[in-house]
Each structure stands twice: as C-alpha cells, then as structure tokens.
Amino acid sequence: MSFNNYGELCTQVYDLTKKIGQSLNGDIEYYSEKLRHCNGRILEAMVGSGRVIIPLLESGLIVDGVDYSPHMLASCRKRCEERGLRPELYESNLQELSLPHKYKAIIVPAGSFLLIEKREESMLALHRLYDHLESGGRLILDLFLPDNNFNSSDLGRWGGSATHHLPNGDIITMESKCVEADLFFNQYRVNYLKYEKWRNGALVQTELQRFALRWYGVEEFIYILEDIGFSNVTVCADFKDGKKPTGNHQRFIYQAVKP
Secondary structure, rough: OOOOOOOOHHHHHHHHOOOOOOOOHHHHHHHHHHHHOOEEOOOOOOOOOOOOHHHHHHHOEEEEEEEEHEEEEEEEHHHHHOOOOOOOOEEEOHHHOOOOOEEEEEEEOOOHHOOOOHHHHHHHHHHHHHHEEEEEEEEEEEHHHHHHHHHHHHOOOOOOEEEEOOOOOOEEEOOOOOOEOOOOOOOOOEEEEEEEEEOEEEEEEEEEEEEEEHHHHHHHHHHHHHHOOOEEEEEOOOOOOOOOOOOOOOOEEEEEEEE
C-alpha cells in the first residue's frame, strides 16, 4: 500500500477532532488578538480543514490559506462555503510557495511547521514565507517539543489505537507505530498511521500515512529565524506574551518581523 499524506480518511478524522473554532490551549484567542488590528492581507500556512482560518474570517479579517493536501483544502473550502465565506485557498507545499500576494502577516498554528520532515526543506519553507511577507510584515507560529518518553522496544509495533464515529454511522479506526526515531541528535521521529473505515462491520477503505515530526530547540529556532533575515524575534510560552519558556511541555510562540 502506498502512503497517502493527509488523505480522505485522515481529513474526516480531522473534521471530527479539530472542530471549527476549537481552541488548542488558547491558540485561536492568541492569534485573533495579534491579528485584530491587521489592515492587510493575512496568510494561514498549512491551513488544514479550517479550524483557525474560519473564525479569523468571521471576525472580518482578510485571510488566505495554503495547504498541500487537496482533501484538507476541499474540506476547508466546503466549511467556508457553508458559512458564506470565500477565502482564496491554494494548494502547495511551503518549499515551493509562489502566491500572487504579499502579506502583512503569516501564521502557522498548531505546531504544523514541525510536520516538514527534512531540515533543508524547513529552511526553504521559511525562506519562502519570508519572501511572501511585506516589509514590516510579521511571521507568527507556534512549536512544541514531543513527548520524550519513547521506549525503543515499541519501535515497529502497532499501538495507540483510536476509534472515531462518523455522523453517517461509519467508523474509522486509527493505529500508529513508530518506525524511526532520533530524539536527541537529529531531533525527528517518523510514525506510520493506519486508518481503516468500517461500515456495518465490513472494512471498506484503508489509508496509510507517513507522519514525520522534526523539532527544534527553543533558542535554536530563534537563531534560525534571524539567519533567514527576520528581526525582532521573540518567543513566549503557552500563548502568554512575556511568559518565558521553562519546560518541555509548553507551547512556544515565535514572532518575527521582515525588516
């Protein structure tokens, strides 16, 4: 079976578990506050199925979205249309981003930037985001550090099962297994996620996803942003300005300005 990154079944699970306007540890409130006086165009990178962009649009902001998953974009577009919203949505990965607009602000919520598997591709993505900002424009994104309670004996074993009930009565089960891990030197982990859809007790659809996570030290990412060319780089913890990062279970929110 070939891999299907953020495919149909994954998107259906996202629609169930990442509801529109559902705040994750206060992230929507934080981004809304930071952007509420923005009088220009905003881009949400890795927009997914619309959890964040829709409340921002409903507040009156001009927000575009970009994602490389056509299934996620189709769900986002449908959810927007149901609410009378017509944002510009683009299909692209961030490394090849080439949009017709420059932006006053670009946001990457929910730690999604960590889903770019290769470090060199992450750097390319940051360069492309930098290029798409207006002079004086802001990049705002949040990152996290993964759970480091990894047991090497679990490598290659399926586990972590979950069951999701769809409105039409279908059931999607999900299992994961870690197939690669280098927690401390190269700072990445790769899981396989297996989605199976069941209807009246019969298996009707299967999807396998490669789910990679690459993370960065708190100070390391400041240096990366500065090396890209950003200035006035700041980091706070848990969506509270001025709160210093102190532990690996916090969310780290970066703000940076294009000079």
